[in-house]
Amino acid sequence: MASSENIIYRAGVDYESRPMVILCACNLPDPSKVDYDTILRVVLAQLEQFVENDYTIVMFSGGALYRPGWGWLFKAYRSLNRRYKKNLKALYIVHPSTWPRLILGTMNAVISPKFGSKVHYIDNLSHLARVVPLNQINIPAAVYQHNLKFEDTITLPDNQQDHAHRVFGAPLERLMGPNGEKGLPNFIQDCIRNLIENGLYVEGLFRRSPSSAMLKQVRAAYDRGNPVNLTEYDIHISAVLLKLFLRELPEPIFPVDLYSLLQQQKRGEDQKTVAEFIRSEVVTKVTHNNLILMMEVFRLLKLVADRHESNLMTPHNLAVVMTPNMVRHEDVMQEIALSSVGHRDKDAPVDGALTLGTVVKVMIEHYDEVF
Template sequence: MQFLMLESYVEKDYAMIFFSSPAHHKPSWIWLLKAYRQLDHSFKKNLKALYVLHMSKSYQHVFNLANKIISPKFSDKVSYLATLDELDKIIDLAHVKIPHEVVEYELALPHSLFGYHHHYYHDQSQHAHHRNNGHHHHTHHHHHYQAHQKKEAPTGQFVFGRDLEALAKVEGVDISDQQSDVYIPTVVQKLIEHVRSNGLQQEGIFRKSPSNADLSKARNELDQNHSMFIEHLDVHTAASLLKMFLAGLPRPLISSEFVTMHSQNEDAADLGHKLRCHYKDKPHHFALLQYLVFFLAQVSEHADCNKMTIHNLAIVFSPSLIRSTVAFDDILTSPADAAVYLGQMKLHMAFIEFLIKEKDAIFSTR
């Protein structure tokens, strides 16, 4: 609900203050980076300034790297501040409700310069001291950030979160016969045809997102009735549903391990051969990948209008298409490890670019 309420703010220009400390239950580096990549475009576009207070140098380094890879323009909006005094010079803190814990944290810093706010700090810290001694201090615990293989969809969900085999059964398609390698889920065909007919000229198609309320409603309707007509959907909603479907597959369409083994410098025909060998036991996954790549190439042909170049499409689709089959959140815990993950992100985007650019050679049947 709080996330939905924020949408009314980000529809217009806004500034944000992020109090990064103290935080006793910080999510892992990898969870933060994945969440950062999923941040809706409207949150970034209309943000004019982001003031980050008390963030450690290591976190700053990681997100500066992320900005260079994903959105260099966004990094120009970010300012890292060490003290509340620095923030007060930019924004009048008299109009900002500062959490007591933030004040207590600042008071404990050896380099804090209280200036004319010393009395304010004292009053706030005293209030926080009595409140925490007299009442139970509630904190939100975040325990589950791991990127394990996604679970199968619960009963009653017919589209999102199901693997292709289960979805084929829902549609009454026998993918064990000789035509199994050409199975494309009906929902994917419908969503793509809707975008192809109505969205190729739309600026920011697949980058712009509808409101979360509209997207959630459309997803629930489609989940309960996979044969529903989708022509009435806003084209950006349809585009977002396609990405959501791909990201929700229990098994990623492309594994990060495969991408790591086969760089973009590989010959396109050789990569195509290795892809076919890799997908030998799951031809329907290969068919879906081919179907999607050729469609994305078509979208990029209208980049003069929709601004979605092959590079931009790779940025927005690589998180949905490529995932690791290993729970990296259990392995990558340091800033150096997070930098490795950022390198993987760049490799994933380059791989999707290569697939689109060299689609004819890669997916040739010869």
């Protein structure tokens, strides 16, 4: 059975400081397998927390796989006695199809015409943002997917165009504090946790691409400050979001002034010597915030590489796909050269000039020695 927490849950408050309750039709289970009377009791019990004061309900109607029958819906409607209806100030139905319009229209006409004045039909998420604070709602993945049928981009009203929540392209000092006192950004923690719990054995992790449309939706949700449950999405979205975050940092995770230092490293060194060079000369020169982020990202990459027999992502393969997101150079050809990765063999000496790609590979292979 779908968790009741996925069907009905509390969000923030609306523009008049009334608590918002979210109902998600997309999380309703198969009625042939679950007793919907049990679901009704759970929903009513959750609403009991709010009925003594004014409250607002947002119902996501789109993306549902299962629809309860007419008989159950009339029963549910009749179960909403005066206590539930009196203090309900607005019921916003998002992505309404003919189904909810017809049912509610019939119920309001037959049972309570007055209740009908509280029902508002919302065409898309941009429309919803004009009536309630969108960034306070955990919007299910199925709802974002359904919303793409009506709009490619969610547009916030001018009074909500606040970039304080922006994650991508934001400096680490704002996200973590000048000295890392805020810790790792929640977004990074979300991605890493999801990848560790659900992605370590997935073939092509960090190499394969997810749906670009859904990637755009999740990225925008984080930048708006929306709560996001990454476990609802393709695991490759978490991987690509992490790469995008690193790519769009105003200052790269490896400082630009390290590039010339790499060129001075002797050729033909064995990898343990290179690992010692990275520990003493590279890691010590990054900022405290960069170091915190670097340690967590490379810890994840090491966990992925340790399972390369399943996911096919060796340290070499990971370095190939990750390094271009960590290097920044005004000369594109220099950037490509810096991103190149040396020999695939873990024990082979570093041939040619030391590149950032090789540094990334060695840091994955020798994580414990480097950090």
